[in-house]
Amino acid sequence: MARSQTPRRKRANGVESRRRILDAAVEIAGERGYEGTSIAAVSARCGLPASSIYWHFKDKDDLIAAVIETGFETWLAAFELPAEETGTPLERVTAMAAGVAERLVDAPDFLRLGLMLALEQRPAEPRGRTVFLRIRATAAQRIAEMIAALFPALGEDAVRSLTVYAMAGADGLFVQRQIHGGTVDLAAMFELHARLLHDAAARMAQEGDERH
Amino acid sequence: MARSQTPRRKRANGVESRRRILDAAVEIAGERGYEGTSIAAVSARCGLPASSIYWHFKDKDDLIAAVIETGFETWLAAFELPAEETGTPLERVTAMAAGVAERLVDAPDFLRLGLMLALEQRPAEPRGRTVFLRIRATAAQRIAEMIAALFPALGEDAVRSLTVYAMAGADGLFVQRQIHGGTVDLAAMFELHARLLHDAAARMAQEGDERH
Amino acid sequence: MARSQTPRRKRANGVESRRRILDAAVEIAGERGYEGTSIAAVSARCGLPASSIYWHFKDKDDLIAAVIETGFETWLAAFELPAEETGTPLERVTAMAAGVAERLVDAPDFLRLGLMLALEQRPAEPRGRTVFLRIRATAAQRIAEMIAALFPALGEDAVRSLTVYAMAGADGLFVQRQIHGGTVDLAAMFELHARLLHDAAARMAQEGDERH
Amino acid sequence: MARSQTPRRKRANGVESRRRILDAAVEIAGERGYEGTSIAAVSARCGLPASSIYWHFKDKDDLIAAVIETGFETWLAAFELPAEETGTPLERVTAMAAGVAERLVDAPDFLRLGLMLALEQRPAEPRGRTVFLRIRATAAQRIAEMIAALFPALGEDAVRSLTVYAMAGADGLFVQRQIHGGTVDLAAMFELHARLLHDAAARMAQEGDERH
DNA sequence: AATGAATGAGGATTCATTCAT
């Protein structure tokens, strides 16, 4: 009985701790990249001793990978899929782009980290990089399917090119936002991106048609 | 005569050494980013002891900044400006894009480093980041001027948007290339980028015209 | 049971380790001063790796400050206060001086370090210096009170002068001892110091009296 | 002829350079002690490259020793010896003390350095320390002779004690001045010191007399 | 008389990680 007087708190709570560590880690890693993220810094920011971090994660690599994973999960969870599959192709491409733009505005930490990892080219690739690239690949797959569905006349190569261009635009606009901050109107830029992609797809579809 | 037989143990040659250090540093920093670049690694790759690196550069920060600076200089030097200012706007935009694409293929180290620095958001900003952003800003200025010249009907905002989009596309395509390697046909993608930019500019110019 | 045979490689014991580090540090710093004290040397003398020192102390500055602090504490603890407040002024001053002389003989490391720190005049003052000066200031206060109590006729200025002279004599004799070693009979010299101080105080008190 | 157009300056001038180096070195060493004085810092303060310092001085030890030597020379040079050997013993002791006090006020760098060296107790004694102690020894000799001359009745031991006490007072007051700055009125304190020394000598001389 | 360049040893400090409790 005397025991339960000091209530809850400090009653070791794994889930909570794990979350706190991850929260601290995204912030730091999103600011400073993989190497710039020291366990000591994460420990300082989350208030748990470094050794506790090792109770929850095998090693730094594991921690960063988890950051990417859960970061992506929460990012995805925020998406309310438009579901209704109606409207002109332009409308649908634009709607999609608007969704991405919206998500991009306030979840930059995990994405920034991901991009940094993606740019690195070191011999022993961090697992977080692999995870991030896998996620990107499935995203690209999704985009490719959408393009193919909206413009059935497009050949495989055209779809591939457009997909690459679509991803590139998203990455690039994200980078612009990182660099120039609020100055860049992500919503407007993504609307432009959607429009240009749509026009390009439409033209390519037509050209492809004519050729046959 | 007999004297010059042994090359006399490391004849002091500042310029040469500095170059060797910078060469080693771009490679490493381009692969692993700022934090990932250890002075010891640079020392190992260039053959000079770490303390010698500090003769040529005040600090790691100074070294990285110099890497960005000279990296950009050599990058620019490789550009053969088309000079002849003729052709349709589309031709000219495309030519410009082709030039950039070409440069992007084989000078990725310094650019990758620059992008990584740009993405970082640490409290004490590395000087290299500042330098890189300054360079980018003048590049953006150049692009804006070109767009304004080719499409005089465009308003300020339109030029700004198109410039951001142009830079974003370039960054994004560079990132795609880093991630997917040779799979991405930079020349083709930049041609597409140029075309879309041109079409967008043309349409905006027309819309602006009609409004008045 | 079989288990506890090997003392299990360095059983963690914070308090013990901290003490060992401090012990090693006083010795070295007392011999060579602040800059002359390398963490590596301390590590070597106390047997703990350098990195362990940093578990116990934030920095070298922190370590040296702790050396001064605990050095002074143990030094003070060794004083058996005469308690009995009787005897002629001369007897009491002499008793006090004898006590100090005694302490000065065998606790020179921490004091030598303190004096060296006090003499330094570098822009970024080591924290140990501040601590040492604070301690000295309270010691001086104690001396001033004693003088004022024994010679109530003395004015403020006279007390201040005598206090400065008392401290100066102590410092100076300590220095002589450091330089000339056993040759200097600290006990005798401090007895002389006490006598002269007493005479000066007595005369000043008398002069002050006559003036009114 | 064309040669002498750019006049004097930079016309290598050994004496000048040597002086600049020494000036820089006293300042720095007087602030930070032996170990705290880096050749690089001296080089920065005097404007000559580190390698030039090695042209004028064999090594750091040599430089510091030279600092002590020349520091002492200029210090001594400033003394205008009272020469006239008249007056009561008290007057003469006081005059001497006044002279020392005066010199002590504005030449603290070299003395501070000397004291720091004297306090150090490291295995490999810097040559500067030896030099400083030698100088002190001759100074002590001078004092002893003066005391013996003024109080012929004093025995050897008494002279020795008084000499030690005289030096100790000077050192201690110097230290007080270093610590408390202008607050300490060196002139007044040295006058007190002289008076007390004189009284002690007089009494000792009398006691010695009576004993016989 | 002077100096630019170089260099190995050592400086303080931080790193990721482990382990006994």
Place this chain on the structure above:
DNA sequence: AATGAATGAATCCTCATTCAT
């Protein structure tokens, strides 16, 4: 579930010194 203590390897950088010119 958590943590205080420890640790070897690595970090950046400064040190005193040398040497060819």
